[in-house]
Amino acid sequence: MRKTVLGVLIAFVAAAGGALLTAWSTPLAGQTPAAYRAPRTADGKPDLNGIWQSLSGANYDIEAHMARPAMALRAGPYGPVPAAPVLALGAVGAVPPGMGIVEGGAIPYKPDALAKKKENQEKWLERDPEIKCYLPGVPRANYMPFPFQILQSQSAIFFAYEYAGAVRNIYLKDPGPPPVDSWMGQSVGRWEGETLVIEANGFNDSTWFDRSGNHHSEAMKVTERYTRTAPDVISYEATIDDSNVFTRPWKISFPLYRRLEKNVQIMDFKCVEFVEELMYGQWRKKPLSRE
């Protein structure tokens, strides 16, 4: 019981402190605006609870790109046109333009790795793990066109993604080196002032960054920084370090927006069911026509 009283007291003090600091941080004329200070959880940490989503469109292509006719292209008499398997989608299958999320423009690929990226892009329909509803990996999970929920308590931080029901438990105490490679990797988090810093590694080499064939190896380390910069915005940054594939570490950044719909929630997107016809349909007793 005593612990509870103490807990409540701490919560009260923390909340009061938070309110005071918010008042202090109001910018005054002639000063540069002070950094935004996020509302606090009971234990005084910036509160990241909520349902968030990127509007970057980076899942199509994390690099700056113009709109294009389709993800899968073929040569036409006057330039690329949609490839036959996606032709029926028309404008729905076109790729929206985007300024990209890669800082400094291009991803610093080694020459071999750049060649592999181009090959991936040409063979997108066969190779993109998203097409088969495979787990998206990190950082791709954060800019898929689906929301995700951050659950943050005193003892845990957990990310629940709508896409494929992917999950990440963010260890707050380092459990040591990842025992095995995995799709979503192993994440260890710590607070640096206003920022939640997550070091993620232990990935396999099977996830991509986007639908454009951008790839990495199992040596990839991702250092993510989550900082609330406005009531409904988390500023997201990640450094990608993988010397097998890139000439130097590189950074991506974009805002995560809070989903403000009153009834917003993480819904079911168990796409495994949706890809069974694609992956196993040919082994039905009576296969459906693919014409």
Place this chain on the structure above:
Amino acid sequence: MPKRFVTAAVVATAVAGAMLMPAGLAGQAAKSPAPSKAGAMPRTPDGKPDLSGVYDLATLTPVERTAGTPLVMTDEQAAQLEEKVADTKEQRAAPIKGDRDAPPLGGDGSPGAAGNVGGYNSFWIDSGSRYTIVDGRKRASIVIDPPDGRVPQMNPEARARTARNVRPTSDQTTREDDPGFEGNGAYDDPERRPLGERCLMGFGSTSGPPALPNYFYNNLHQIVQTKDSVLILTEMVHDARIVRMNAEHVPAQIRKWMGDSIGRWEGDTLVVDTTNFTDKTRFRGSTDKLHIVERFTRVDAKSLRYRFTVEDPETWPAAWTGEYTWPATDELMYEYACHEGNYALGNILRGARLKEANDAKKTRQ
């Protein structure tokens, strides 16, 4: 494994003698267990019992027990059975002979397209080693109401309905002695295979609700608790059920694999109400009108009591209730990337087509 034995022992000591609920008196009317050591009860900053943690749901206690036997086991009886299980496990863990013969052609004669050739040796199996302890006593079944520890007989209409619906249900198990869902046409289409085999949900209603032990492996569950949401993660198929606190159910047209769960606190008990199921899980042959009420109560710093009531008037004449203890574990959860490595489903269907082609060839000869 020794770690888990210790946990069970701690639970037994902490709970023993603290409270005794008459066996069989249960259902929703039953009182929540009073905490044995109020001071040791972890609480969140807003004063609610803190249910957070990783729990190992593996237990020897079956869902139902033999008719006519008591709910509460004697310590001797439980110890005897637990020892027997431990012996069997030890035998199975013994090294196999290097010069053994290949499995017999066509399998071991058990049912299935090609018999059971064995999918797992005991290294992979973590099916529980102890009976669940509630109120300090070992339990012979999870079902406590009806008091005979049996799930009520289905309504006749429900029996007819389940006989017509050939698709597997969410409680379908996968076990070494059970080669999987059989029956006419069971290998014709992916939709006819068990949800676990398709990597859509864990088998044995492990994600639930109701969340049950699967008596096989991967029984870890994690609870993450915030003021507005309680997440219940099932290790198997990384199924995350997010309970929205003090919310209303989604509209009737929205259906979810694990149903739509909303929560509220009743004193120190988290009550989770789940409706809006899809018609694809059909727990034990129920309809999409299935209604589950779960009660999570912290018993001590190391364990939760999990009680659930199952209701579907179109399936059972009366609601039924079960309960068992979720002991905390220090084990880490691993990624259960099932679909990503699911070569089995394609091969099972492909194997069935090959077998048909071979059989047809034989008939022609």
